[in-house]
Amino acid sequence: MGFLKLEKITKRFSGSLAVDHLDLEVEEGEFLVLLGPSGCGKTTTLRMIAGLEVQTEGKITLEGKDISDSPPERRDMAMVFQNLALYPHMTVFDNIAFYLQNIRTPKETIEQKVRQAARQVGIEEFLTRYPNQLSGGQRQRVALARALVRCPKVFLLDEPLSSLDAKLRAGMRSELKLLHRNLSQSKERKGTFIYVTHDQVEALTLGTRVAVMNKGNIVQLSTPRDLYNKPRNLFASTFVGSPSMNLIEGSLERENGSAAFIFQGNRIALGEIGVAALKRANRAQMPAILGVRPESVKIASPGMTGALAAQVVTVEPLGQNNLINLQVGDRMLIALVSPDLAIHEGENVNVCFQPQATHLFDPQTEENLLG
Amino acid sequence: MLANTISGRRWRKQLLTLVATALILIYILAPICWAIVSSFQKESALEDRPPHFFPTAEIFTLSHYKFIFTGQIDKEATTMIQAQYTMSGTYILPGIVNSIVIALAVTAINLLFGLPAGHAFARYQFWGSSQVFMGFLVTRLLPAISIVIPMYILLQQFDLLDTKRALVGIYSAITLPFTIWILKAYFQNIPVEYEEAARMDGCGYLRTMWRVVIPLARPGIIAAAIFAFMAAYDEFVFATVLTSSLNSKTQTVIIAGLAQGLSASRGLIAAAAVVCFLPPVLLAILFRKQVVQGLTTRFA
Ligand SMILES: Nc1ncnc2c1ncn2[C@@H]1O[C@H](COP(=O)(O)OP(=O)(O)OP(=O)(O)O)[C@@H](O)[C@H]1O
Ligand SMILES: [Mg+2]
Numbered sequence: 083m084g085f086l087k088l089e090k091i092t093k094r095f096s097g098s099l100a101v102d103h104l105d106l107e108v109e110e111g112e113f114l115v116l117l118g119p120s121g122c123g124k125t126t127t128l129r130m131i132a133g134l135e136v137q138t139e140g141k142i143t144l145e146g147k148d149i150s151d152s153p154p155e156r157r158d159m160a161m162v163f164q165n166l167a168l169y170p171h172m173t174v175f176d177n178i179a180f181y182l183q184n185i186r187t188p189k190e191t192i193e194q195k196v197r198q199a200a201r202q203v204g205i206e207e208f209l210t211r212y213p214n215q216l217s218g219g220q221r222q223r224v225a226l227a228r229a230l231v232r233c234p235k236v237f238l239l240d241e242p243l244s245s246l247d248a249k250l251r252a253g254m255r256s257e258l259k260l261l262h263r264n265l266s267q268s269k270e271r272k273g274t275f276i277y278v279t280h281d282q283v284e285a286l287t288l289g290t291r292v293a294v295m296n297k298g299n300i301v302q303l304s305t306p307r308d309l310y311n312k313p314r315n316l317f318a319s320t321f322v323g324s325p326s327m328n329l330i331e332g333s334l335e336r337e338n339g340s341a342a343f344i345f346q347g348n349r350i351a352l353g354e355i356g357v358a359a360l361k362r363a364n365r366a367q368m369p370a371i372l373g374v375r376p377e378s379v380k381i382a383s384p385g386m387t388g389a390l391a392a393q394v395v396t397v398e399p400l401g402q403n404n405l406i407n408l409q410v411g412d413r414m415l416i417a418l419v420s421p422d423l424a425i426h427e428g429e430n431v432n433v434c435f436q437p438q439a440t441h442l443f444d445p446q447t448e449e450n451l452l453g
Numbered sequence: 454m455l456a457n458t459i460s461g462r463r464w465r466k467q468l469l470t471l472v473a474t475a476l477i478l479i480y481i482l483a484p485i486c487w488a489i490v491s492s493f494q495k496e497s498a499l500e501d502r503p504p505h506f507f508p509t510a511e512i513f514t515l516s517h518y519k520f521i522f523t524g525q526i527d528k529e530a531t532t533m534i535q536a537q538y539t540m541s542g543t544y545i546l547p548g549i550v551n552s553i554v555i556a557l558a559v560t561a562i563n564l565l566f567g568l569p570a571g572h573a574f575a576r577y578q579f580w581g582s583s584q585v586f587m588g589f590l591v592t593r594l595l596p597a598i599s600i601v602i603p604m605y606i607l608l609q610q611f612d613l614l615d616t617k618r619a620l621v622g623i624y625s626a627i628t629l630p631f632t633i634w635i636l637k638a639y640f641q642n643i644p645v646e647y648e649e650a651a652r653m654d655g656c657g658y659l660r661t662m663w664r665v666v667i668p669l670a671r672p673g674i675i676a677a678a679i680f681a682f683m684a685a686y687d688e689f690v691f692a693t694v695l696t697s698s699l700n701s702k703t704q705t706v707i708i709a710g711l712a713q714g715l716s717a718s719r720g721l722i723a724a725a726a727v728v729c730f731l732p733p734v735l736l737a738i739l740f741r742k743q744v745v746q747g748l749t750t751r752f753a
Contacts, residue, residue, distance in 0.1 A: 134649050154652040161653045167646035171668045180664075184655040228654075 084143075085110040085274060086131070086236060091140035093126050093298075100126040102298035103140070108236075111272030113262050117285040118295030119321065124278040125164075127295070128238050131276065133157050144235060160229035161238040165245070166221055168213035168228075174200075175209040178227045199231035202261070219250045230261070237275045243284065251284075259288055282322050286310065294318045316448040319373050319441060325405065327373045327441070328415050334370040334442065334451075336360055343372045343442075346411040351388050352437045359442045359451040370451060371443040376405070378439035379417035381425065382432040389432035397427055408433060485730070491723035492517055499719050517724035521545050541710045542718075545725050547699050548707035552686050553732060555620050555703065559685035560678050562625040563632040567677060570629075571636025572666060576645065586637070589630040597627070597690040605694055615697045623695075624685040631684075632677045639673025639747065640666070675740050676747025683733055704729045 084107030093101040101123040108114050116124045129135040131142065133154035142150050149157055160181075168177050176183075178199055182192045200206045203223040213221055222242065229237055243251045243258075265273025279285055285292045286306040293303045294317070302309060302318040313319035313327075320326045332345025334356055341356025342349050350372070352359075360366065382389040390410050398405040399421060406417040406425060410433070417433065425431065442451040490506060491499060498505055498512035505512055516527035524543040573579075574586050604623065605614070613619040647669060651661040667674065689705040696702045708729060711722050737744070 132649075132653060134652065153657075154649070155655050155657055159653065161650070163646045163650060165644065165646055167644065167650040169647060169650070169665060169669075180651075181654040184660065 084108060085112075085145060086276075087143045088127075088131070089141045089143070091127070091130060091142065092138050093123070093130060093135065094138045099298055101130070101137075104299055106293065106300060106303070108274060108276060110274050111266040113266075113275040113277065113288055113290045115285040115289035115292045116276065116278045116295055117280065117282060117289075117292050117321075119280060122295045123298040124280070124295055125240055128161075128240055128276060128278050131236070132159055132161050132238050158234050159236040159238055160232050160234040162225045162229055162240065162242040164241045166225040166242075168221055168224055170213055172212075173209065174205065174211050174213065174216070174224050177213065177224055178209075178231050180228070181232050195231050196227075199227040202230055203227045203257070218246055219254070222246060222250075222254060226258075226261075233271050235271070235274065237273060239275065239277045241279055242277075244279075244281075255284060255287060262288075282324065286322070294321060296321075312450070313373075313441060314450050314453075316371065316373075316443050319443070319450075323375055325376050325416050325418070327375050328379065329443075330372045330374075330413060330415075331445065332370065332372060333367060334360060335367045343370065343440075345372075346413070348390050348411065349388075350390070350435070350440075352440065352442075355437050355440065355442065355452065362453070363444075363451060369445050371445050373441035373443060374435045374439060376416045376418040377403075378435050379408075379415060379419075380434055380436075381406075381417065381419055381423060382434045386432055386434065389434040392431055392433045394425055394427055394429045394431060397425060488723045488726045491720060492727045494720060496718055496720050514720075517718070517720045518728075520721065521724055521728060541707055542721050542725065544699060544702065544707045544710075545704065545728055548702055548704040549729060549732065551617060551699070551701060552703040552705070552729075555617050555624065556682045556685040558617075558621045559624045559628060560682045562621070563628055563681040564674065564678060566625075567629060567632035567636050567681075568662065568667070568674070571633045572640050572662065574633065574637040575640035576648075586633075589633060592626075593630050601691055601694050604691065608695060614695060615701050617701045619695055620685075620688075620692060620701060620703070623691050624688055627688075628681040628684045632681050635677040635680065635747070636670070636673060639670050639677075643669050672743045672746035674747070675743035679736060679740055679744055682736065686733055 086106075086108040088104060088106040091101055091104045091106075092099070104123075104127060106127075116127060118124050126135060130137045133149070133152055133156075137150065140150070141148060144157065168174075169180065172180065175196055178196045179192050182195060187195075196209070197206065200209060203226050205220055205223045205227060208216060208220060208224075213224065216224065222245070225242065229239075243254050246254060262273055262275055277284075277288060286309070289306055291303060292306050292309050293300045294309065295301065296317050302314040304312070304314075309318065309322055313322065316329070320329070330343075330345055332343055332348075334341060334343055334352070336357070339357075340351065340353055341360055342351050343356065344350075359370070360368065392408040392410045392415065395407040395409050395414070398407075400418075402421075403418045404421045404423070404425070406419055408415040408417055408431070415433065419425070443449065444451055490508065493508045493513055493515070494505060495512050495514045495516075498508075514527070520526060520542050574582060608614050608619050643666070647665050648661055651665040656664060686703075687705065688703070689709065692703045692706045693709060696706055708722065708725050711717060711725055
């Protein structure tokens with residue numbers, strides 16, 4: 083039984099459908115990331131879990147109890163808002179202490195807990211200041227401390243790092259990860275996190291599981307590793323990974339015991355994978371989309387069999403890698419290769435990819451042909 | 454060259470603003486200044502043409518104020534003036550007290566109902582909410598004179614004529630729409646996340662209002678309270694019809710009473726006016742910052 087369970091949750095805003103029959107189970111101690119493009123319903127989902135928004139249909143249970151109709155103050159969840167929402171009329175201390183004051187905690191306990199939470203995020207020296215006397219990063223920490231001072235059943239975070247600059251964000255990301263690790267090992271109550279972001283790096287680095295959302299529903303829920311290596315459908319495959327996965331339309335055909343992907347007169351041998359996909363679809367030939375990540379596109383030695391002839395259009399040095407735009411027939415492919423490789427714009431090269439590194443999708447259903 | 458024209462334009466704009474402000478100030482302050490100047494002049498001096506703009510030692514007197522505060526009539530003043538000091542000159546202070554009591558009660562009622570109502574209109578969209586809100590505002594358009602007679606009959610039947618309670622009730626009804634309107638506008642400027650954060654932090658409705666909404670809306674609330682207070686303090690039409698004794702007569706009615714007849718003392722009327730407008734002026738000076746903030750603040 084899931085710790086937190088959403089069953090067929092739907093939210094309609096005056097006609098427009100924000101969340102559409104969404105099912106989700108979150109385990110205790112998990113760091114679940116809701117990842118998706120703008121407007122896909124991440125915030126709405128989070129707010130329904132918090133109780134700030136009432137679902138149009140569906141049921142939410144927490145520890146087996148139906149909380150669908152409980153007001154937010156009774157759900158025992160802490161939330162970090164995208165704009166932080168630090169109370170401007172209270173000092174940092176009071177901001178952090180607010181929850182404890184509300185549940186009438188003894189003064190000494192409050193003092194001690196607030197200091198502990200402040201120490202955890204490194205803002206002890208700012209306790210007497212007001213939020214408008216802090217930098218963006220410090221405010222961010224106050225918002226976190228405000229959640230950490232409690233031992234809530236669930237931590238809800240809505241793009242908490244989006245207002246920070248890139249460097250601070252990377253730092254806070256590691257700190258969050260550490261925080262979660264410590265909390266998930268706590269004996270009393272394990273820290274369960276639900277984290278909304280549209281940043282795939284945050285999602286992949288922080289999440290123990292990632293739910294990719296699109297148009298009000300979850301299209302894939304898996305570990306970050308599986309999400310990257312086994313995208314279940316076209317949307318997940320292109321939304322995760324940067325630069326995004328190359329997609330080529332063509333057809334999958336069986337040929338004497340093996341299988342190959344054919345497009346524009348080119349032929350890519352797929353071996354086992356192709357056979358398995360055809361077998362699963364129970365067909366000998368079918369239209370398909372071949373996906374391959376840029377880092378799996380290899381520049382082959384000239385004259386290698388089974389390689390595709392390509393022309394280098396541009397070379398963009400990214401420091402660690404070079405990003406190469408290649409033209410194959412009338413298709414563009416992106417490859418990420420080592421900068422040591424001497425490749426020049428306008429050059430003709432051969433490219434190839436390992437069959438294991440390819441993904442096959444059904445153009446109609448957009449699902450992965452291998453499930 | 455360019456810099457010149459720009460600063461020239463700015464300068465002209467400032468000058469225009471200055472002139473406009475000065476004109477408005479003169480328009481508002483001139484009668485008040487005239488009342489103050491007149492209140493310190495002997496009645497005979499007020500008859501002089503051209504009038505005295507600055508009281509000299511010869512024409513200066515405190516007798517009007519003395520009469521208002523003590524009820525004693527200066528020998529000098531009585532011999533000098535033919536005009537009458539009517540007894541109602543000594544009713545000014547009780548009238549002000551009545552006005553303040555009524556205005557405070559009206560203010561309290563405005564906040565008690567205006568805060569939740571303004572908050573509800575700002576935050577919740579319920580069936581017909583905008584229609585109900587418009588309905589509230591439209592009641593402001595009813596001229597007082599058109600309901601004062603029916604109101605008189607109503608109060609007579611409930612035996613509430615000449616009571617402060619009746620005025621408090623009527624003034625509250627008149628001022629509430631405006632209060633709700635200001636508060637709604639002010640609440641709408643406060644990001645809703647503060648309230649949501651408070652809910653997440655374990656506050657129910659009342660505690661959220663008390664600990665978060667009210668502190669954040671303080672300037673708006675003070676502005677609304679002062680407007681309600683002033684409106685109640687200044688009201689005349691209902692007061693003059695519905696009151697008949699010092700039990701409930703307000704300062705506006707008493708001043709109006711002084712100004713009747715050809716023999717009314719103009720110095721006394723002026724002094725009474727000055728005394729009556731002191732409380733609201735004090736209030737405005739004390740809270741001027743909040744009033745300005747309340748009407749102009751925009752949250753980030
Ligand atoms: N209060 C509202 N009234 C009407 N429509 C809303 C409301 N809130 C959200 N929506 C709509 O619901 C859909 C989902 O919104 P939501 O805020 O959940 O997206 P999101 O995934 O959080 O996007 P972002 O990454 O931009 O924050 C959007 O199409 C949005 O326009
Ligand atoms: Mg959002």
